[in-house]
Amino acid sequence: xxxxxxxxxxxxxxxxxxxxxxxxxxxxxxxxxxxxxxxxxxxxxxxxxxxxxxxxxxxxxxxxxxxxxxxxxxxxxxxxxxxxxxxxxxxxxxxxxxxxxxxxxxxxxxxxxxxxxxxxxxxxxxxxxxxxxxxxxxxxxxxxxxxxxxxxxxxxxxxxxxxxxxxxxxxxxxxxxxxxxxxxxxxxxxxxxxxxxxxxxxxxxxxxxxxxxxxxxxxxxxxxxxxxxxxxxxxxxxxxxxxxxxxxxxxxxxxx
Numbered sequence: 065x066x067x068x069x070x071x072x073x074x075x076x077x078x079x080x081x082x083x084x085x086x087x088x089x090x091x092x093x094x095x096x097x098x099x100x101x102x103x104x105x106x107x108x109x110x111x112x113x114x115x116x117x118x119x120x121x122x123x124x125x126x127x128x129x130x131x132x133x134x135x136x137x138x139x140x141x142x143x144x145x146x147x148x149x150x151x152x153x154x155x156x157x158x159x160x161x162x163x164x165x166x167x168x169x170x171x172x173x174x175x176x177x178x179x180x181x182x183x184x185x186x187x188x189x190x191x192x193x194x195x196x197x198x199x200x201x202x203x204x205x206x207x208x209x210x211x212x213x214x215x216x217x218x219x220x221x222x223x224x225x226x227x228x229x230x231x232x233x234x235x236x237x238x239x240x241x242x243x244x245x246x247x248x249x250x251x252x253x254x255x256x257x258x259x260x261x262x263x264x265x266x267x268x269x270x271x272x273x274x275x276x277x278x279x280x281x282x283x284x285x286x287x288x289x290x291x292x293x294x295x296x297x298x299x300x301x302x303x304x305x306x307x308x309x310x311x312x313x314x315x316x317x318x319x320x
Contacts, residue, residue, distance in 0.1 A: 125274025
C-alpha cells in the first residue's frame, strides 16, 4: 500500500461518533468526520495548488472527494482525489489515481487518441465531400471502438472482492451504455482503493472546489452527492446494494 496516499488526521477525532456503515454516497447527509477530513483536505489543496499552473479562483472549478477509512490497526485516516484529471495535466502524487492503467495493452489509449487526431487532420485537408464523409465515419467507428476497449479495461471491485469492468456493470443496469468519463469520478476511485487495500470505508463526501463561473449550480467548498448517470451503477455494484440510489432521500431524513 502506497503510504503517500494516506492522510492522517490533524484534528482530534475520538470525540466524534462514527458509524460502522458507510453513509449513502447519493444522500445529501455528510457525516461530521467526513466534514473534518474534507476541511483538512481542502487545506492541502490550497497549498498544493500553488504549484499548479491553474487558478481555481478565476477558472472553472473541479469536484474533489475524500473517503474516511479505518486502517488495520483500528485508527482512522482518509484518502482523497479529484474527479477526472487536474487541469493543464497537472499531477498530484497524493491523490488516488485513476482505476484505469494507461500502460495496459501497450498504451492502446494513447495510440488510439493519436490515430483519431491523425484522422482529424486528414478531414481538414480533404477536398472532396465524399472523402470527408468517409473519414468522419472512420473516425466515429474508431472512437466507438476505442471507448469500448477503454471501458473493458476499467475494473472495479465490490465489497466481496469480485471484479467487473464498466461494460459488465452497466449491462445489468437500466442506464444503457455508460457515458464518456464513466469511472473517473472521485467516489468510485476512492472506494476502489480502499477495497483493494483492505481499508474499511467509513465516511464519504465530494465537494466543489473553485470558481462556479461556468457552472452556476456548483458553489466553492459546498458538498454534493455522487452523480447518477456515471456513478449509480458502479457504486451500487461496489457497495452491493441495488437500492442505494432509491434510498437516498429516506436515509438523508433519518440521519439528519
